[in-house]
Amino acid sequence: MTASSATPGAAPLAAPGAAPLAAPLATDMGLPDYVVRRPKGFYHSLNPATKLALAALEVVAAFAIPGWLGPGPVLAVLVATALASRTMRSLLLIGLAALPLVVSIMVVNLFLLPGASDPIGRLGPLAPTWSGLWFGLLTTARLLAFSSAVALAYVTTPVDDLLADLSRRGLGRRGVFVVGAAVQMVPRTIERVGEIMDAQRARGMDTEGRIWRRARGLVPLAAPVVFGALAEVEERTMALESRAFTAPGRQTLLRVPPDRSIDRALRWLALAGVVAIAALRLTGRLG
């Protein structure tokens, strides 16, 4: 037995003076992380409803304001917020997931925009147009503004904070459960698929070979996803019932996300912005 970074004979290997891991739990009167969670910055600390209101304003601005005056500033604000809240990497990953849609938007508009008559050149029977390119880029910018606004609110808001806030604002238990299940479904499924794929690859399933070989791996991947999800639904239902999910009366929330005056101000501002853009749009003053 050898361990090049370890002294045989069970000598402690931790760096001298390293802080014991118990310390963080011992603070805050021994309350767990769920109760005493500290946000990582200003945007993270905003109330979930505030972040949703800001996202709504950004989406409305990106789509209702004509030309680049809508999506351009919105994207700039979103990038600045993502950098400040250190979520740029997550947003870029989500943006990558939208890549196939972006490509299809660009291809369709570049070659098939109705009424476009300003060709860039010719590619066989196809003629890409400047108008198509411009419209495709604008549509892509709006799509990215939409996905980034929603994604920013999502990645900076713990799901339990969102659910607790919805509950406090009067959404019933079933409604909160439905929202929670829907919000968590995608990341849960992604996590489940990742682990199942790892387990099957560890048993020699080829995910890097030819397409027909990879196709044979669909059943070993799909079956545990489906069976696991069904089993989880059953277990979760029983767990909820056993914890008096359907009992009458109002729940006591273990933790309520703060709702400060800055949150209320920002929500009013977002509402005013949405109303103003809608009014200007409806009266034709935005062009």
Added chain:
Amino acid sequence: MTASGSRRLDPAPAVPSIEFEAVSFAYPDGTVALDGVSLRVEPGELVAIVGQNGSGKSTLVRHLDGLLRPTSGRVLLGDRDIRRAHVAELAGRVGLAFQNPDRQLFAGRASTEVGFGPRNLGLRGAPLEDRVAAALEAVGLSADVASNPYDLGYSRRKLLALASVLAMRTPILVLDEPTTGQDARGVARVRAVVAAAAGEGRTVVAISHDMRFVAECFRRVIVMRAGRVVLDGAPESVFGEAAWPELRATYLEPPLPAVAGARLGLGATPTVSALVAALAAAAGGGR
């Protein structure tokens, strides 16, 4: 079957050593799961890895079959750097039994499930059937050869998942929490599997929170905390009184015989048999 009742199987291929050279790994969200781990496991060693949840145990072993690749550092099987090796290729050398059986079981018959790995490795016909039968026998599920895996209880599904990895006859066997959810009979099965693998000269690496299982089945214990190896040695030293502060900082308790032996002044007694022997020796000495 041989006269002794065990099946005659092809011998396991040559067992390579395992070497982690200053391996660090960070997940895409920036979480550093391994922080410069260096250790070497000789062929045929029985190694248990213990540590609190999130200490990097599972991340470490997933490097062995290429499911994860080091952010920095190298992992060597024998003298081969596995950085560029395909997982499907490494699966023939490292068998990894995952913690949650429901993340891998997919087939409608136990025999199909167990045959999935060896079939992926190219085995067909009678040798494949022999492998499947031997693996099911090893975990006590011979009678369930035609059962649907989802009709089995959790502990038996877990044993079935273990059988599906045993059937691959890899020179290195990695078990992630093999005794979780097992009753005494199930734990005895797992112990027998470890002992049989050891008897064949194979390397066994197991992650476990079951300190009694660790002390009684493994000759080397590695304790991890925050992505680092903090203790590394024989059970007698890792569970010895001098290491208790380090264990407790990692939220681990030494096995009861070790505590009893220390309290009685009998020295290092990590297992029941060691404690009994020490008691007998002490009683004999006192006469």
